[in-house]
Amino acid sequence: MALKNALVENLRVKLFVGALAILFWFVVVTENFYEYDVDIPIVAINVPDGKIIANDLPAKARVRFEGKGRALLNLLFSREARVMLDLANVRQRHAFALQRQMVQARRSGAELNPLHILYPDTVWVKLANVFEKPVRVSANVKITTIAGYTVVQPFHFAPDSIFISGPEEIVRKIDSVATVYKEFSNMQQSISERFRLQPFPESQRLTFSENTVQLNVDVEKLIEMTLQEIPVQVQNAPAHLKVTPVPSTLSLTVEGGEKLLLNLKKENIVAYIDYARIRDTATTGHPAYIRTPDGVRYRDVKPARFKLILENQNHAAARH
Template sequence: MLKRRTFKRSSLKTFSFFLGFAAVVWVLVQFSKTYTQLIEVPLHYINAPLDKSISDEKPDHVDLQLQDNGFSIYYYKIFNPGLTVDLSKARQTEKELVYRLENHLTEIEEQLKIDFEKSRIIQEEIVIPFQFKKEKMVKVLPNIEVNYAVGYSADDPIKLKPDSVKVSGPEKIIDSIITVPTKSIKLNKVNQDLEGTVDIDTSNLGMLSFYDNSVKYFQEVSKFTEGSAEIPVDVVNIPDGLNLAYFPKTVIVYYQVNLKEFEKVGASDFRVVCDYNSISQGDDYMVAQIAEKPAFINNVRLNERRIQFVIKR
């Protein structure tokens, strides 16, 4: 009995081996034969004209009649390589871009790894409908945070060049766009003039085409110093006949100024006022405000803003 089982198992293994071998040979023979097969090749478009909106109804594939062995056809069916269409090389009509395939056979052969002596694309040309986009200039706003080194600052804000860029796109979206920011950047311990390039933030604006994707930024940075001046407090809008006493009579104004212009600043350039009409009922103080100051200074502050007062009878 044991000998019979051994014989049967051995025969089954032998039979399975030859069956598998025959199957492999059959597959190799079949795949070595030449076949003609129609295959859909996906299309990918690049370099669309900035002033045109490509229609969603554009062709998404071309039909490739492939005459080759089974291995090549199987490769195309599994990996399905696509064809990239460069729209900058298409001919423009009134409402369409026409990409004539016979004018680009070498490029197509390289992309698809085919030989047009054995294969051909059924379509003669790819026709892509389009609509003209609306264009306008959009203001670019700097999204740049500058932290200056101690003793340094700038008289003027950061400037961009160009400060506006041309944008094109569907009319509804274009009409809703007023400004566009740059990408966010942060500059620390700045102690010299700024100059660089920053990209425009086009996130969530994929329907729009930007003729410039970046702008230059610059700013003059100077050595600054802090100055101060003692300024008398001027109370305005005191009712006629009201005897008002207040303290302090003067306050100190602190400010930051370009070192080159430090000598231009004097106490007479400032005016500090309190408005009697702004006093709330029950208050015994007024709030001092800087009413006048030189335009070229910054970081202006007072040592005291509360001005105490009493009404004498």
């Protein structure tokens, strides 16, 4: 037992002496001066008001430092050094020749100094005017329903538009932003869900006033009905002519969501013949063009073609 206690005590002494020796060695080593290459971030500061950086800057620069071992160790672990690009006097483009004076480190001084920047040697900066405008939101969704149901257009967003901000040249070309893509299958109930907006590539440096929108989509029973005696108009006729279609009305079958069609009236359907599209060679009558409210589809237009009666200074002629 005494031998065991002596061995344990001896081991403790040896461990203490060993740890003390390592600590002494570490203190001595870290007091020496060394050179070491470190990758540090490149940071742009003082961007002028109304401007934005319009090109990709290198993320880091490799810098050779000289300093005491402990200062270099602190630099490696703290990552506090930066290469600072001051854009205060840049108006559009500028090439920064990287110099060691651009390096900022909290412990710079006698114990740590940047010797020189290894690479890159030059950084180009391009500035653009900041521009903001409203753009509409569009749904990037695919919706399928079970048989007997339909998706009622249009979709409803809240908000239905957002502000987009970024480099003027890019923003002016954008007229809409889309939601992230999502599919809905076998739907028979309406959809109300919050969607994230699809971001643009980071290189375009665009920001949104909102990053999500509420999307509401009505899913209703699919019904159809036939509407009779819808008046047929004639558009774009010359001022000196009175043009009358024969017959003067048509019928058609419409289909769509139940709520939408139950409130639909024949006055909501526009049927017209565009006189500007008529050619003298047409001999089989002229088709009517149909406009229906959003979400309403049509078919079985009767009749399919119409004759026109033209009246000009007290005489009439039929155009076939």
